[in-house]
Amino acid sequence: MSDLERNRKSTYDLKIMGWILGFLGKYRGYFALSLLLMMATAALEITVPYLIKVAVDDYIYPTWSKAERGEEAERALSGLGVESTLALADGGFLVDFSKLSSSEKDRIERSGVEFSETKYIVVNPGEFEEDEKQEVLGIIARNASLFEETEGVAFLAHSDLGSLAKEEVSLLRSKQTKRLKTLALYVVLSVVGIFLFTSSFTYILHYSGQKIMHDMRNHTLSHILSLPQQYFDRNPVGRITTRVTNDVNAINEMYTSVLIHFIKDIIIIIGTLVIMFKMNVGLTLIIVALTAFLTFTVSIFRMKLRLVYREIRRTIGKLNAFVAESMRGIVLLKLYGKEKRNFEKFWEVNTENYRANIQQLWVYVIFRPSIEYVGIAATGIILWYGAIGVMNLDLSLGALLAFLYYVRMIFKPIQELSEKFNVFQSAVAASENLYDTLAEKSEGSGSLVPATTEGSLLEFRGVWFSYNEREWVLKNASFTVRSGESAALVGITGAGKTTIVNLLLKFYKPQRGQILFNGTDIEELSNRYLRSNITAIFQDLFLFEKDISDERDERDGPAAEPVKLSSGETQARSIEKAVRKNSKLLIMDEATSHLDAETEKRIQEVIRSTAGSQTRLVITHKLSTLKDVDNVIVIHKGEVVEQGTHEKLIQNKNIYHTLYEFLRKTAAGPLPGSGA
Ligand SMILES: Nc1ncnc2c1ncn2[C@@H]1O[C@H](COP(=O)(O)OP(=O)(O)OP(=O)(O)O)[C@@H](O)[C@H]1O
Numbered sequence: 001m002s003d004l005e006r007n008r009k010s011t012y013d014l015k016i017m018g019w020i021l022g023f024l025g026k027y028r029g030y031f032a033l034s035l036l037l038m039m040a041t042a043a044l045e046i047t048v049p050y051l052i053k054v055a056v057d058d059y060i061y062p063t064w065s066k067a068e069r070g071e072e073a074e075r076a077l078s079g080l081g082v083e084s085t086l087a088l089a090d091g092g093f094l095v096d097f098s099k100l101s102s103s104e105k106d107r108i109e110r111s112g113v114e115f116s117e118t119k120y121i122v123v124n125p126g127e128f129e130e131d132e133k134q135e136v137l138g139i140i141a142r143n144a145s146l147f148e149e150t151e152g153v154a155f156l157a158h159s160d161l162g163s164l165a166k167e168e169v170s171l172l173r174s175k176q177t178k179r180l181k182t183l184a185l186y187v188v189l190s191v192v193g194i195f196l197f198t199s200s201f202t203y204i205l206h207y208s209g210q211k212i213m214h215d216m217r218n219h220t221l222s223h224i225l226s227l228p229q230q231y232f233d234r235n236p237v238g239r240i241t242t243r244v245t246n247d248v249n250a251i252n253e254m255y256t257s258v259l260i261h262f263i264k265d266i267i268i269i270i271g272t273l274v275i276m277f278k279m280n281v282g283l284t285l286i287i288v289a290l291t292a293f294l295t296f297t298v299s300i301f302r303m304k305l306r307l308v309y310r311e312i313r314r315t316i317g318k319l320n321a322f323v324a325e326s327m328r329g330i331v332l333l334k335l336y337g338k339e340k341r342n343f344e345k346f347w348e349v350n351t352e353n354y355r356a357n358i359q360q361l362w363v364y365v366i367f368r369p370s371i372e373y374v375g376i377a378a379t380g381i382i383l384w385y386g387a388i389g390v391m392n393l394d395l396s397l398g399a400l401l402a403f404l405y406y407v408r409m410i411f412k413p414i415q416e417l418s419e420k421f422n423v424f425q426s427a428v429a430a431s432e433n434l435y436d437t438l439a440e441k442s443e444g445s446g447s448l449v450p451a452t453t454e455g456s457l458l459e460f461r462g463v464w465f466s467y468n469e470r471e472w473v474l475k476n477a478s479f480t481v482r483s484g485e486s487a488a489l490v491g492i493t494g495a496g497k498t499t500i501v502n503l504l505l506k507f508y509k510p511q512r513g514q515i516l517f518n519g520t521d522i523e524e525l526s527n528r529y530l531r532s533n534i535t536a537i538f539q540d541l542f543l544f545e546k547d548i549s550d551e552r553d554e555r556d557g558p559a560a561e562p563v564k565l566s567s568g569e570t571q572a573r574s575i576e577k578a579v580r581k582n583s584k585l586l587i588m589d590e591a592t593s594h595l596d597a598e599t600e601k602r603i604q605e606v607i608r609s610t611a612g613s614q615t616r617l618v619i620t621h622k623l624s625t626l627k628d629v630d631n632v633i634v635i636h637k638g639e640v641v642e643q644g645t646h647e648k649l650i651q652n653k654n655i656y657h658t659l660y661e662f663l664r665k666t667a668a669g670p671l672p673g674s675g676a
């Protein structure tokens with residue numbers, strides 16, 4: 001990619017981002033609210049393991065250790081607060097490790113002071129209420145052999161607690177038990193908070209996601225409806241359907257399952273790392289290394305999976321296209337006895353899809369568990385390293401427990417990374433597609449609604465037109481249809497007849513020349529005015545199913561299924577409807593070609609009775625009609641080569657004459673004089 005291309009690509013990406021944010025912008029309130037709730041959830045999730053650490057280290061596990069007497073100990077412990085040290089009568093010290101900062105612990109460790117393996121429980125009778133205090137003193141007095149005393153407090157080895165009665169132990173430790181209860185309450189509240197916040201932000205997120213999707217679909221479809229005909233020529237129906245359904249959905253999925261969760265994961269990872277570094281640097285570095293390894297493994301998995309997914313998508317697309325095509329051509333398949341060959345081809349496509357799926361299975365069977373195992377191995381390493389730390393007094397027991405929680409909290413988002421990345425990627429592709437679709441320019445519309453004028457209703461003035469900008473389909477076409485007149489366009493297949501109608505209805509725009517309707521350039525007319533004043537019926541007519549069932553409702557009551565009408569019936573019915581509409585100009589492009597003589601006769605009756613003054617432009621090969629109209633316009637290779645009445649053109653003995661003779665001989669229409 002050159003610098004220029006890269007530049008263009010990134011401004012393009014920025015534009016897309018801006019466009020998406022524009023859509024999300026309307027719901028930024030919801031987004032902000034879910035973000036806030038989500039952050040609260042993340043904070044609580046990080047807090048819970050820490051509360052457990054505090055419970056273990058400060059209240060459950062004995063925290064005091066004894067240092068033997070000596071100068072080293074005196075020097076090292078002199079700076080510590082009164083809260084965390086007790087001087088003993090023999091010159092040694094009791095130190096409460098739970099109250100030391102990590103720098104103080106480091107200093108003590110470096111000083112080389114030896115601590116006893118035994119842990120101690122300190123009992124301060126002064127902390128108890130008056131009646132409890134008496135009982136505590138009683139216990140101490142009764143078990144004088146277990147307790148030692150210093151600075152007005154008593155202490156005993158943790159292992160000696162077993163020699164006391166159960167109630168005595170409960171009383172001695174009742175302060176800690178009380179604080180534990182409060183802590184347990186915090187844990188419960190945090191968990192309830194996590195539940196409430198998570199469900200609220202999930203709801204709000206999906207609620208706004210659905211709203212965004214609703215908006216986006218409306219916006220996309222209404223934009224697509226406004227696009228010029230060229231867009232529909234270029235894009236198959238399947239692709240347009242994908243824009244409105246799948247692409248919008250992919251963006252929604254990113255919004256609801258990636259965007260916010262990604263922010264949450266980042267917060268949790270950073271928050272957890274900060275707390276872990278504070279608790280123990282060495283162990284945290286090990287976890288960081290394991291995390292890096294896991295991320296690496298996951299990215300390999302992701303790359304592999306991406307290729308497999310792409311293959312699955314490709315084969316599914318092929319499978320769908322194949323089935324759709326076969327069903328569309330089912331009549332032909334049966335007619336030519338090609339079912340077996342068709343099935344063989346299907347077998348191949350289906351097998352490709354099967355192989356891709358099996359590949360995916362392998363990726364899952366091998367990579368998924370290996371990622372799980374990395375997680376389990378990580379837990380093992382932490383347990384091992386942490387246990388050594390606990391024994392060396394580098395790490396508290398509670399911190400080890402918290403580490404085991406935290407490592408899972410860090411690994412989970414990384415394990416899910418590959419799925420999120422997939423969602424993200426399809427959302428990026430979808431946004432590009434949608435952005436490109438919405439960047440398509442709508443068909444232009446003038447705004448003018450002219451007053452009715454007499455004279456020519458329709459005029460083509462030197463019109464040049466090409467669909468593909470390579471070869472001209474219309475070359476300098478000029479002709480006029482006067483008000484109240486009936487005109488016919490004739491010409492061989494591909495001459496450009498339907499193209500003339502397409503231009504008149506502003507489905508396409510001529511490159512040169514002018515088209516006037518009612519004396520005004522159609523460019524200036526509003527599309528609505530133009531299309532409501534011209535009724536056009538095409539050969540390959542298409543009715544919305546609703547139209548049909550609506551009509552049926554009136555006749556037969558509610559219909560369970562849309563009615564299937566024959567092409568002829570459909571045409572007859574819509575022609576009648578169109579003619580009765582009595583708009584300024586009626587165009588029929590080979591409209592009566594499916595009809596039997598009987599129905600056509602009926603239609604002609606309708607036309608004659610209603611369209612007395614209606615201007616008509618018919619495209620037909622029916623000789624009867626050609627003889628009937630006021631003006632015949634002959635198109636050949638995009639040029640208007642002749643015009644005039646049937647009789648006059650026959651006398652000219654030119655192209656029309658040849659065409660007429662041909663039609664007469666091949667009996668493409670009823671022979672002259674024999675028709676209606
Ligand atoms: N949407 C399109 N995109 C590109 N080329 C087109 C398109 N529609 C028609 N053409 C081409 O323009 C030429 C004129 O087509 P047009 O449909 O106007 O012919 P026609 O006179 O109506 O023929 P027929 O009697 O078969 O209906 C043909 O060569 C056709 O292939």
Ligand SMILES: [Mg+2]
Pocket residue numbers: 497498499589
């Ligand atoms: Mg045509």
